[in-house]
Amino acid sequence: MISLEQNKEALNQAGHEMFSLCKKQLENAREAFLNHDSELAEEVLHTENRVNALDLKIDRDCERFIALHNPVASDLRFVLALRKINFDLERVGDHAYGISKYIVEVDTPIAPGQLEKLRFEEMYECALSMLDDITEAYNEEDTKKARKVFKKDKVLNKINIESFKIISEEVQKDPKTIDQYLLLFTVIKKLERIGDLVTNIAEEIIFFREAEVLKHRKKKRAKKD
Amino acid sequence: MSKLKTKESIIDSDIKRKYKLQAEGVKVFYDDFMAIKGIDMSIKANKVTAFIGPSGCGKSTFLRLFNRMNDYVDGFRMEGKITIDGGNIYKKKINVEQLRKQVGMVFQKPNPFPKSIFENVAYGLKIQGIKDKRFLQEKVEESLKQVALWDEVKDGLNKSALALSGGQQQRLCIARTLAVEPSVILMDEPTSALDPLSTAKIEELIYELKKEYTIVIVTHNMQQASRVSDYTAFFYMGELIEYDQTKKIFTNPEKQQTENYITGRFG
Numbered sequence: 001m002i003s004l005e006q007n008k009e010a011l012n013q014a015g016h017e018m019f020s021l022c023k024k025q026l027e028n029a030r031e032a033f034l035n036h037d038s039e040l041a042e043e044v045l046h047t048e049n050r051v052n053a054l055d056l057k058i059d060r061d062c063e064r065f066i067a068l069h070n071p072v073a074s075d076l077r078f079v080l081a082l083r084k085i086n087f088d089l090e091r092v093g094d095h096a097y098g099i100s101k102y103i104v105e106v107d108t109p110i111a112p113g114q115l116e117k118l119r120f121e122e123m124y125e126c127a128l129s130m131l132d133d134i135t136e137a138y139n140e141e142d143t144k145k146a147r148k149v150f151k152k153d154k155v156l157n158k159i160n161i162e163s164f165k166i167i168s169e170e171v172q173k174d175p176k177t178i179d180q181y182l183l184l185f186t187v188i189k190k191l192e193r194i195g196d197l198v199t200n201i202a203e204e205i206i207f208f209r210e211a212e213v214l215k216h217r218k219k220k221r222a223k224k225d
Numbered sequence: 226m227s228k229l230k231t232k233e234s235i236i237d238s239d240i241k242r243k244y245k246l247q248a249e250g251v252k253v254f255y256d257d258f259m260a261i262k263g264i265d266m267s268i269k270a271n272k273v274t275a276f277i278g279p280s281g282c283g284k285s286t287f288l289r290l291f292n293r294m295n296d297y298v299d300g301f302r303m304e305g306k307i308t309i310d311g312g313n314i315y316k317k318k319i320n321v322e323q324l325r326k327q328v329g330m331v332f333q334k335p336n337p338f339p340k341s342i343f344e345n346v347a348y349g350l351k352i353q354g355i356k357d358k359r360f361l362q363e364k365v366e367e368s369l370k371q372v373a374l375w376d377e378v379k380d381g382l383n384k385s386a387l388a389l390s391g392g393q394q395q396r397l398c399i400a401r402t403l404a405v406e407p408s409v410i411l412m413d414e415p416t417s418a419l420d421p422l423s424t425a426k427i428e429e430l431i432y433e434l435k436k437e438y439t440i441v442i443v444t445h446n447m448q449q450a451s452r453v454s455d456y457t458a459f460f461y462m463g464e465l466i467e468y469d470q471t472k473k474i475f476t477n478p479e480k481q482q483t484e485n486y487i488t489g490r491f492g
Contacts (some may be wrong), residue, residue, distance in 0.1 A: 004489065006486075070447075070448055071488070072451065072475045072476070072487050072488060073446065073475060073476060073477060073478055073484050073487055073488055074484060074488065075475065075488050077477075078475075211476065211477035
Protein backbone atom coordinates (compact mmCIF):
# COMPACT_ATOMS: atom_id res chain seq x y z
CA MET A 1 0.00 0.00 0.00
CA ILE A 2 2.80 2.38 0.89
CA SER A 3 4.37 1.51 -2.40
CA LEU A 4 1.15 2.29 -4.34
CA GLU A 5 0.80 5.65 -2.60
CA GLN A 6 4.46 6.46 -3.17
CA ASN A 7 4.36 5.50 -6.84
CA LYS A 8 1.13 7.40 -7.38
CA GLU A 9 2.58 10.50 -5.76
CA ALA A 10 5.74 10.19 -7.88
CA LEU A 11 3.56 10.00 -11.00
CA ASN A 12 1.59 13.01 -9.82
CA GLN A 13 4.82 14.98 -9.30
CA ALA A 14 6.01 14.05 -12.78
CA GLY A 15 2.64 15.32 -14.05
CA HIS A 16 3.20 18.67 -12.26
CA GLU A 17 6.65 18.86 -13.80
CA MET A 18 5.26 18.22 -17.30
CA PHE A 19 2.64 20.96 -16.88
CA SER A 20 5.24 23.43 -15.69
CA LEU A 21 7.73 22.53 -18.44
CA CYS A 22 5.21 22.77 -21.29
CA LYS A 23 3.80 26.04 -19.96
CA LYS A 24 7.30 27.51 -19.85
CA GLN A 25 7.94 26.30 -23.41
CA LEU A 26 4.80 28.01 -24.70
CA GLU A 27 5.62 31.25 -22.82
CA ASN A 28 9.16 31.29 -24.21
CA ALA A 29 7.88 30.53 -27.71
CA ARG A 30 5.56 33.55 -27.39
CA GLU A 31 8.37 35.86 -26.28
CA ALA A 32 10.65 34.54 -29.00
CA PHE A 33 7.97 35.01 -31.66
CA LEU A 34 6.83 38.50 -30.69
CA ASN A 35 10.37 39.85 -30.17
CA HIS A 36 11.92 37.78 -32.93
CA ASP A 37 14.38 36.50 -30.35
CA SER A 38 16.17 33.61 -32.07
CA GLU A 39 18.31 32.89 -29.00
CA LEU A 40 15.26 32.24 -26.88
CA ALA A 41 13.74 30.25 -29.74
CA GLU A 42 16.87 28.05 -29.76
CA GLU A 43 16.42 27.48 -26.04
CA VAL A 44 12.88 26.23 -26.67
CA LEU A 45 14.22 23.85 -29.34
CA HIS A 46 16.81 22.47 -26.92
CA THR A 47 14.34 22.12 -24.07
CA GLU A 48 12.08 19.99 -26.31
CA ASN A 49 14.44 17.08 -25.53
CA ARG A 50 13.53 17.40 -21.84
CA VAL A 51 9.83 17.42 -22.71
CA ASN A 52 10.24 14.26 -24.77
CA ALA A 53 12.27 12.53 -22.07
CA LEU A 54 9.68 13.36 -19.41
CA ASP A 55 6.90 12.19 -21.74
CA LEU A 56 8.61 8.80 -22.11
CA LYS A 57 9.25 8.56 -18.37
CA ILE A 58 5.61 9.26 -17.48
CA ASP A 59 4.40 6.80 -20.10
CA ARG A 60 6.70 4.08 -18.79
CA ASP A 61 5.84 4.79 -15.14
CA CYS A 62 2.10 4.70 -15.89
CA GLU A 63 2.54 1.31 -17.55
CA ARG A 64 4.50 0.01 -14.56
CA PHE A 65 1.93 1.40 -12.12
CA ILE A 66 -0.85 -0.49 -13.90
CA ALA A 67 1.19 -3.70 -14.17
CA LEU A 68 2.44 -3.70 -10.58
CA HIS A 69 -0.54 -2.32 -8.66
CA ASN A 70 -3.59 -3.39 -10.70
CA PRO A 71 -5.29 -0.11 -9.80
CA VAL A 72 -9.08 0.20 -9.66
CA ALA A 73 -11.60 3.02 -9.22
CA SER A 74 -9.98 6.45 -8.58
CA ASP A 75 -6.43 5.03 -8.78
CA LEU A 76 -7.21 3.58 -12.21
CA ARG A 77 -8.92 6.76 -13.41
CA PHE A 78 -5.91 8.78 -12.21
CA VAL A 79 -3.38 6.75 -14.16
CA LEU A 80 -5.53 6.57 -17.29
CA ALA A 81 -6.12 10.33 -17.14
CA LEU A 82 -2.46 11.12 -16.52
CA ARG A 83 -1.41 9.07 -19.53
CA LYS A 84 -3.71 11.06 -21.80
CA ILE A 85 -2.85 14.39 -20.16
CA ASN A 86 0.83 13.62 -20.66
CA PHE A 87 0.20 12.86 -24.33
CA ASP A 88 -1.69 16.15 -24.80
CA LEU A 89 0.94 18.19 -22.94
CA GLU A 90 3.68 16.71 -25.07
CA ARG A 91 1.73 17.89 -28.14
CA VAL A 92 1.50 21.38 -26.59
CA GLY A 93 5.29 21.21 -26.26
CA ASP A 94 5.53 20.18 -29.93
CA HIS A 95 3.54 23.25 -30.96
CA ALA A 96 5.80 25.53 -28.86
CA TYR A 97 8.74 23.88 -30.62
CA GLY A 98 7.11 24.46 -34.03
CA ILE A 99 6.47 28.16 -33.33
CA SER A 100 10.06 28.66 -32.15
CA LYS A 101 11.43 26.86 -35.19
CA TYR A 102 9.91 29.51 -37.46
CA ILE A 103 11.82 32.21 -35.58
CA VAL A 104 15.09 30.37 -36.05
CA GLU A 105 14.41 29.81 -39.75
CA VAL A 106 12.69 33.08 -40.78
CA ASP A 107 14.82 36.23 -40.97
CA THR A 108 12.24 38.98 -41.14
CA PRO A 109 10.28 39.88 -38.01
CA ILE A 110 6.48 39.97 -38.28
CA ALA A 111 5.04 43.49 -38.69
CA PRO A 112 3.14 44.62 -35.55
CA GLY A 113 0.20 45.78 -37.69
CA GLN A 114 -0.34 42.26 -39.01
CA LEU A 115 -0.31 40.82 -35.49
CA GLU A 116 -2.89 43.35 -34.39
CA LYS A 117 -5.24 42.74 -37.30
CA LEU A 118 -5.31 39.03 -36.56
CA ARG A 119 -5.77 39.56 -32.77
CA PHE A 120 -2.63 37.42 -32.50
CA GLU A 121 -1.54 38.54 -29.03
CA GLU A 122 -5.06 38.18 -27.67
CA MET A 123 -5.14 34.66 -29.01
CA TYR A 124 -1.78 33.80 -27.50
CA GLU A 125 -2.81 35.28 -24.14
CA CYS A 126 -5.99 33.22 -24.22
CA ALA A 127 -4.06 29.99 -24.94
CA LEU A 128 -1.63 30.74 -22.09
CA SER A 129 -4.44 31.62 -19.74
CA MET A 130 -6.12 28.30 -20.57
CA LEU A 131 -2.87 26.52 -19.79
CA ASP A 132 -2.67 28.44 -16.47
CA ASP A 133 -6.23 27.43 -15.56
CA ILE A 134 -5.68 23.81 -16.41
CA THR A 135 -2.38 23.68 -14.50
CA GLU A 136 -4.15 25.02 -11.40
CA ALA A 137 -7.04 22.62 -11.97
CA TYR A 138 -4.58 19.71 -12.06
CA ASN A 139 -2.57 20.90 -9.05
CA GLU A 140 -5.68 21.47 -6.94
CA GLU A 141 -7.76 18.64 -8.48
CA ASP A 142 -10.40 21.32 -9.08
CA THR A 143 -12.94 20.43 -11.77
CA LYS A 144 -14.59 23.87 -11.57
CA LYS A 145 -11.35 25.44 -12.72
CA ALA A 146 -10.99 22.75 -15.38
CA ARG A 147 -14.42 23.64 -16.77
CA LYS A 148 -13.34 27.30 -17.17
CA VAL A 149 -11.26 26.41 -20.23
CA PHE A 150 -14.27 25.30 -22.31
CA LYS A 151 -15.48 28.89 -22.63
CA LYS A 152 -12.01 30.24 -23.43
CA ASP A 153 -11.56 27.65 -26.15
CA LYS A 154 -14.51 29.19 -27.98
CA VAL A 155 -12.61 32.51 -28.11
CA LEU A 156 -9.66 30.77 -29.75
CA ASN A 157 -11.94 29.07 -32.26
CA LYS A 158 -13.60 32.39 -33.14
CA ILE A 159 -10.28 34.19 -33.74
CA ASN A 160 -9.07 31.25 -35.79
CA ILE A 161 -12.15 31.31 -38.06
CA GLU A 162 -12.01 35.08 -38.47
CA SER A 163 -8.30 35.02 -39.30
CA PHE A 164 -8.91 33.17 -42.54
CA LYS A 165 -11.10 35.95 -43.93
CA ILE A 166 -8.71 38.69 -42.75
CA ILE A 167 -5.66 37.00 -44.25
CA SER A 168 -7.45 36.39 -47.53
CA GLU A 169 -8.40 40.10 -47.78
CA GLU A 170 -4.93 41.33 -46.76
CA VAL A 171 -3.12 39.09 -49.24
CA GLN A 172 -5.43 40.20 -52.03
CA LYS A 173 -4.64 43.82 -51.16
CA ASP A 174 -0.86 43.25 -51.05
CA PRO A 175 0.28 39.87 -52.46
CA LYS A 176 3.86 40.49 -51.25
CA THR A 177 2.69 39.85 -47.66
CA ILE A 178 1.68 36.30 -48.44
CA ASP A 179 4.74 34.67 -46.79
CA GLN A 180 4.29 36.53 -43.54
CA TYR A 181 0.55 35.92 -43.42
CA LEU A 182 0.96 32.24 -44.20
CA LEU A 183 3.43 31.98 -41.33
CA LEU A 184 0.98 33.76 -39.02
CA PHE A 185 -1.85 31.53 -40.23
CA THR A 186 0.20 28.44 -39.37
CA VAL A 187 0.93 29.72 -35.88
CA ILE A 188 -2.74 30.64 -35.37
CA LYS A 189 -3.65 27.06 -36.32
CA LYS A 190 -1.17 25.80 -33.72
CA LEU A 191 -2.65 28.04 -31.03
CA GLU A 192 -6.15 26.89 -31.93
CA ARG A 193 -4.95 23.28 -31.65
CA ILE A 194 -3.39 24.03 -28.25
CA GLY A 195 -6.86 25.18 -27.14
CA ASP A 196 -8.27 21.80 -28.19
CA LEU A 197 -5.51 19.94 -26.34
CA VAL A 198 -6.10 21.93 -23.15
CA THR A 199 -9.81 21.19 -23.49
CA ASN A 200 -8.98 17.48 -23.72
CA ILE A 201 -6.87 17.79 -20.56
CA ALA A 202 -9.82 19.43 -18.79
CA GLU A 203 -12.01 16.48 -19.79
CA GLU A 204 -9.44 14.08 -18.36
CA ILE A 205 -9.27 15.95 -15.03
CA ILE A 206 -13.08 15.80 -14.82
CA PHE A 207 -12.99 12.08 -15.68
CA PHE A 208 -10.42 11.43 -12.95
CA ARG A 209 -12.23 13.42 -10.25
CA GLU A 210 -15.89 12.86 -11.13
CA ALA A 211 -15.79 9.66 -13.21
CA GLU A 212 -17.72 11.54 -15.87
CA VAL A 213 -16.82 11.13 -19.52
CA LEU A 214 -17.31 14.40 -21.43
CA LYS A 215 -15.56 13.39 -24.62
CA HIS A 216 -17.80 13.89 -27.66
CA ARG A 217 -20.55 15.35 -25.47
CA LYS A 218 -20.48 19.01 -26.45
CA LYS A 219 -24.02 19.81 -25.31
CA LYS A 220 -23.58 18.59 -21.79
CA ARG A 221 -20.24 20.29 -21.49
CA ALA A 222 -21.67 23.58 -22.71
CA LYS A 223 -24.36 23.48 -20.03
CA LYS A 224 -21.75 23.41 -17.33
CA ASP A 225 -19.66 26.24 -18.76
CA MET B 226 -60.32 -6.88 -9.89
CA SER B 227 -59.48 -10.33 -11.17
CA LYS B 228 -57.42 -8.71 -13.97
CA LEU B 229 -55.39 -6.79 -11.38
CA LYS B 230 -54.69 -9.98 -9.48
CA THR B 231 -53.45 -11.63 -12.64
CA LYS B 232 -51.13 -8.69 -13.28
CA GLU B 233 -49.77 -8.87 -9.75
CA SER B 234 -49.13 -12.57 -10.01
CA ILE B 235 -47.29 -12.03 -13.31
CA ILE B 236 -45.12 -9.36 -11.70
CA ASP B 237 -44.58 -11.63 -8.71
CA SER B 238 -43.44 -14.56 -10.82
CA ASP B 239 -41.20 -12.22 -12.85
CA ILE B 240 -39.46 -11.13 -9.65
CA LYS B 241 -39.04 -14.74 -8.60
CA ARG B 242 -37.51 -15.60 -11.95
CA LYS B 243 -35.22 -12.61 -11.89
CA TYR B 244 -34.07 -12.97 -8.29
CA LYS B 245 -33.06 -16.44 -7.25
CA LEU B 246 -32.09 -15.59 -3.68
CA GLN B 247 -33.51 -12.89 -1.47
CA ALA B 248 -32.78 -11.69 2.05
CA GLU B 249 -35.15 -9.41 3.93
CA GLY B 250 -34.16 -7.71 7.18
CA VAL B 251 -31.68 -10.45 7.99
CA LYS B 252 -29.91 -10.29 11.33
CA VAL B 253 -27.62 -13.00 12.63
CA PHE B 254 -26.54 -13.42 16.22
CA TYR B 255 -23.91 -15.67 17.75
CA ASP B 256 -25.17 -15.57 21.36
CA ASP B 257 -25.15 -11.82 22.11
CA PHE B 258 -22.90 -10.83 19.23
CA MET B 259 -24.70 -9.44 16.19
CA ALA B 260 -22.74 -10.67 13.16
CA ILE B 261 -25.22 -9.49 10.50
CA LYS B 262 -27.02 -6.25 11.25
CA GLY B 263 -30.13 -6.22 9.11
CA ILE B 264 -29.43 -6.92 5.44
CA ASP B 265 -31.83 -6.74 2.51
CA MET B 266 -30.48 -8.19 -0.69
CA SER B 267 -31.73 -9.74 -3.93
CA ILE B 268 -29.42 -11.98 -5.95
CA LYS B 269 -30.11 -12.48 -9.63
CA ALA B 270 -30.51 -15.89 -11.22
CA ASN B 271 -27.79 -17.13 -13.61
CA LYS B 272 -25.38 -14.45 -12.51
CA VAL B 273 -22.20 -14.56 -10.46
CA THR B 274 -22.38 -12.43 -7.34
CA ALA B 275 -19.19 -11.80 -5.37
CA PHE B 276 -19.13 -11.01 -1.66
CA ILE B 277 -16.10 -8.97 -0.63
CA GLY B 278 -15.02 -7.35 2.60
CA PRO B 279 -12.38 -7.59 5.32
CA SER B 280 -12.14 -10.67 7.57
CA GLY B 281 -14.93 -10.76 10.12
CA CYS B 282 -17.27 -8.53 8.10
CA GLY B 283 -19.95 -11.22 7.94
CA LYS B 284 -19.72 -12.20 4.28
CA SER B 285 -19.14 -15.92 4.91
CA THR B 286 -21.83 -15.99 7.60
CA PHE B 287 -24.23 -14.37 5.15
CA LEU B 288 -23.26 -16.83 2.38
CA ARG B 289 -23.87 -19.81 4.64
CA LEU B 290 -27.37 -18.63 5.43
CA PHE B 291 -28.46 -19.69 1.94
CA ASN B 292 -28.01 -23.40 2.66
CA ARG B 293 -28.42 -23.21 6.42
CA MET B 294 -24.83 -24.11 7.16
CA ASN B 295 -24.83 -21.81 10.18
CA ASP B 296 -27.45 -23.95 11.89
CA TYR B 297 -24.67 -26.06 13.41
CA VAL B 298 -22.81 -23.12 14.94
CA ASP B 299 -23.26 -22.79 18.71
CA GLY B 300 -25.34 -19.79 19.72
CA PHE B 301 -26.50 -19.10 16.14
CA ARG B 302 -29.81 -17.28 15.81
CA MET B 303 -31.34 -15.56 12.80
CA GLU B 304 -34.03 -12.95 12.33
CA GLY B 305 -35.59 -11.94 9.04
CA LYS B 306 -36.33 -13.96 5.95
CA ILE B 307 -34.24 -15.81 3.36
CA THR B 308 -36.00 -17.04 0.24
CA ILE B 309 -35.00 -19.16 -2.71
CA ASP B 310 -37.32 -18.84 -5.70
CA GLY B 311 -39.67 -17.04 -3.34
CA GLY B 312 -39.83 -19.87 -0.78
CA ASN B 313 -38.76 -19.22 2.81
CA ILE B 314 -35.90 -21.65 3.60
CA TYR B 315 -36.06 -21.05 7.36
CA LYS B 316 -39.61 -22.34 7.69
CA LYS B 317 -39.94 -25.01 10.34
CA LYS B 318 -41.06 -27.73 7.95
CA ILE B 319 -38.27 -27.23 5.47
CA ASN B 320 -36.27 -30.32 4.51
CA VAL B 321 -32.70 -29.14 5.05
CA GLU B 322 -31.20 -32.09 3.14
CA GLN B 323 -33.33 -31.22 0.12
CA LEU B 324 -32.29 -27.59 0.50
CA ARG B 325 -28.59 -28.49 0.46
CA LYS B 326 -29.15 -30.58 -2.62
CA GLN B 327 -30.59 -27.51 -4.29
CA VAL B 328 -27.90 -25.19 -2.90
CA GLY B 329 -24.46 -26.76 -3.26
CA MET B 330 -21.33 -25.50 -1.58
CA VAL B 331 -17.64 -25.39 -2.45
CA PHE B 332 -15.19 -24.66 0.32
CA GLN B 333 -11.84 -22.90 0.63
CA LYS B 334 -9.79 -26.07 0.82
CA PRO B 335 -10.65 -28.90 -1.52
CA ASN B 336 -12.23 -31.61 0.64
CA PRO B 337 -12.56 -34.81 -1.38
CA PHE B 338 -13.61 -37.91 0.53
CA PRO B 339 -10.90 -40.56 0.97
CA LYS B 340 -12.53 -42.58 -1.77
CA SER B 341 -12.10 -43.06 -5.50
CA ILE B 342 -12.75 -40.26 -7.98
CA PHE B 343 -15.88 -42.07 -9.14
CA GLU B 344 -17.20 -42.58 -5.61
CA ASN B 345 -16.64 -38.93 -4.75
CA VAL B 346 -18.81 -37.70 -7.62
CA ALA B 347 -21.42 -40.43 -7.19
CA TYR B 348 -21.59 -40.01 -3.40
CA GLY B 349 -24.45 -37.49 -3.29
CA LEU B 350 -26.52 -39.53 -5.70
CA LYS B 351 -25.91 -42.76 -3.80
CA ILE B 352 -27.02 -41.33 -0.47
CA GLN B 353 -30.18 -40.24 -2.23
CA GLY B 354 -30.75 -43.94 -2.86
CA ILE B 355 -29.84 -44.04 -6.54
CA LYS B 356 -28.38 -47.46 -7.38
CA ASP B 357 -28.74 -47.62 -11.16
CA LYS B 358 -25.11 -48.15 -12.22
CA ARG B 359 -25.60 -46.90 -15.74
CA PHE B 360 -27.27 -43.72 -14.50
CA LEU B 361 -24.48 -43.18 -11.97
CA GLN B 362 -21.80 -43.68 -14.64
CA GLU B 363 -23.50 -41.22 -16.96
CA LYS B 364 -23.93 -38.67 -14.20
CA VAL B 365 -20.29 -38.98 -13.06
CA GLU B 366 -19.08 -38.53 -16.64
CA GLU B 367 -21.40 -35.58 -17.25
CA SER B 368 -20.34 -33.84 -14.02
CA LEU B 369 -16.63 -34.40 -14.64
CA LYS B 370 -17.04 -33.06 -18.17
CA GLN B 371 -18.80 -29.98 -16.82
CA VAL B 372 -15.76 -29.14 -14.70
CA ALA B 373 -13.34 -30.00 -17.54
CA LEU B 374 -11.78 -32.80 -15.50
CA TRP B 375 -13.03 -35.78 -17.50
CA ASP B 376 -10.13 -35.94 -19.98
CA GLU B 377 -7.62 -35.79 -17.14
CA VAL B 378 -9.17 -38.58 -15.03
CA LYS B 379 -11.28 -40.79 -17.31
CA ASP B 380 -8.63 -43.53 -17.37
CA GLY B 381 -8.30 -43.63 -13.60
CA LEU B 382 -11.77 -43.19 -12.12
CA ASN B 383 -11.02 -45.82 -9.50
CA LYS B 384 -7.90 -44.09 -8.29
CA SER B 385 -8.00 -42.24 -4.99
CA ALA B 386 -9.26 -38.66 -5.24
CA LEU B 387 -6.54 -37.71 -2.75
CA ALA B 388 -3.91 -38.45 -5.41
CA LEU B 389 -5.16 -35.55 -7.54
CA SER B 390 -3.51 -32.13 -7.48
CA GLY B 391 -5.08 -29.32 -5.42
CA GLY B 392 -6.65 -27.72 -8.47
CA GLN B 393 -8.00 -31.06 -9.71
CA GLN B 394 -9.38 -31.85 -6.25
CA GLN B 395 -11.24 -28.55 -6.18
CA ARG B 396 -12.74 -29.22 -9.63
CA LEU B 397 -13.67 -32.69 -8.39
CA CYS B 398 -15.47 -31.12 -5.42
CA ILE B 399 -17.36 -28.86 -7.81
CA ALA B 400 -18.25 -31.92 -9.93
CA ARG B 401 -19.50 -33.64 -6.76
CA THR B 402 -21.70 -30.61 -6.09
CA LEU B 403 -23.02 -30.54 -9.68
CA ALA B 404 -23.87 -34.24 -9.72
CA VAL B 405 -26.90 -33.74 -7.46
CA GLU B 406 -28.20 -31.03 -9.81
CA PRO B 407 -28.33 -27.95 -7.61
CA SER B 408 -29.62 -24.63 -8.94
CA VAL B 409 -27.40 -22.49 -6.71
CA ILE B 410 -23.69 -22.91 -5.97
CA LEU B 411 -22.13 -21.15 -3.01
CA MET B 412 -18.36 -20.81 -3.10
CA ASP B 413 -16.38 -19.77 -0.04
CA GLU B 414 -12.95 -18.62 -1.24
CA PRO B 415 -12.74 -21.56 -3.68
CA THR B 416 -9.31 -20.70 -5.07
CA SER B 417 -7.46 -19.29 -2.08
CA ALA B 418 -5.48 -22.52 -1.70
CA LEU B 419 -4.74 -22.92 -5.42
CA ASP B 420 -1.93 -21.84 -7.74
CA PRO B 421 -2.61 -19.25 -10.50
CA LEU B 422 -3.14 -21.85 -13.24
CA SER B 423 -5.64 -23.88 -11.21
CA THR B 424 -7.30 -20.60 -10.17
CA ALA B 425 -7.69 -19.62 -13.83
CA LYS B 426 -9.32 -22.99 -14.58
CA ILE B 427 -11.81 -22.58 -11.73
CA GLU B 428 -12.58 -19.02 -12.85
CA GLU B 429 -13.23 -20.20 -16.43
CA LEU B 430 -15.45 -22.88 -14.97
CA ILE B 431 -17.43 -20.33 -12.94
CA TYR B 432 -17.99 -18.35 -16.14
CA GLU B 433 -19.33 -21.45 -17.90
CA LEU B 434 -21.45 -22.62 -14.97
CA LYS B 435 -23.41 -19.40 -14.60
CA LYS B 436 -25.34 -20.27 -17.76
CA GLU B 437 -27.09 -22.99 -15.74
CA TYR B 438 -26.55 -22.03 -12.12
CA THR B 439 -26.77 -19.04 -9.82
CA ILE B 440 -23.36 -18.60 -8.23
CA VAL B 441 -22.40 -16.68 -5.11
CA ILE B 442 -18.71 -16.46 -4.32
CA VAL B 443 -16.87 -15.12 -1.29
CA THR B 444 -13.40 -13.93 -2.20
CA HIS B 445 -10.56 -11.92 -0.72
CA ASN B 446 -9.04 -11.54 -4.15
CA MET B 447 -10.21 -8.24 -5.63
CA GLN B 448 -9.03 -9.15 -9.12
CA GLN B 449 -10.97 -12.38 -8.92
CA ALA B 450 -14.13 -10.57 -7.90
CA SER B 451 -13.72 -8.13 -10.79
CA ARG B 452 -12.87 -10.91 -13.26
CA VAL B 453 -15.59 -13.44 -12.54
CA SER B 454 -18.59 -11.66 -11.08
CA ASP B 455 -21.48 -9.74 -12.59
CA TYR B 456 -22.45 -8.18 -9.27
CA THR B 457 -20.35 -7.35 -6.22
CA ALA B 458 -21.48 -6.80 -2.66
CA PHE B 459 -19.17 -5.09 -0.17
CA PHE B 460 -19.70 -6.00 3.48
CA TYR B 461 -18.26 -4.26 6.50
CA MET B 462 -18.87 -5.00 10.17
CA GLY B 463 -22.02 -6.99 9.50
CA GLU B 464 -23.54 -4.46 7.14
CA LEU B 465 -24.00 -4.45 3.40
CA ILE B 466 -22.27 -1.20 2.46
CA GLU B 467 -22.68 -1.30 -1.31
CA TYR B 468 -24.12 -3.73 -3.83
CA ASP B 469 -24.02 -3.00 -7.52
CA GLN B 470 -22.81 -4.20 -10.88
CA THR B 471 -19.16 -5.25 -10.65
CA LYS B 472 -18.14 -2.87 -13.43
CA LYS B 473 -19.60 0.01 -11.40
CA ILE B 474 -18.05 -1.09 -8.07
CA PHE B 475 -14.56 -1.38 -9.56
CA THR B 476 -14.59 1.81 -11.62
CA ASN B 477 -16.68 4.26 -9.68
CA PRO B 478 -18.18 3.00 -6.41
CA GLU B 479 -20.80 5.18 -4.72
CA LYS B 480 -19.45 4.84 -1.18
CA GLN B 481 -16.07 6.07 0.02
CA GLN B 482 -15.72 2.97 2.26
CA THR B 483 -16.03 0.74 -0.80
CA GLU B 484 -13.48 2.81 -2.72
CA ASN B 485 -11.06 2.64 0.23
CA TYR B 486 -11.45 -1.13 0.47
CA ILE B 487 -11.08 -2.02 -3.21
CA THR B 488 -8.09 0.30 -3.60
CA GLY B 489 -6.46 -1.36 -0.58
CA ARG B 490 -6.49 1.70 1.68
CA PHE B 491 -8.59 0.09 4.35
CA GLY B 492 -9.05 -3.32 5.85
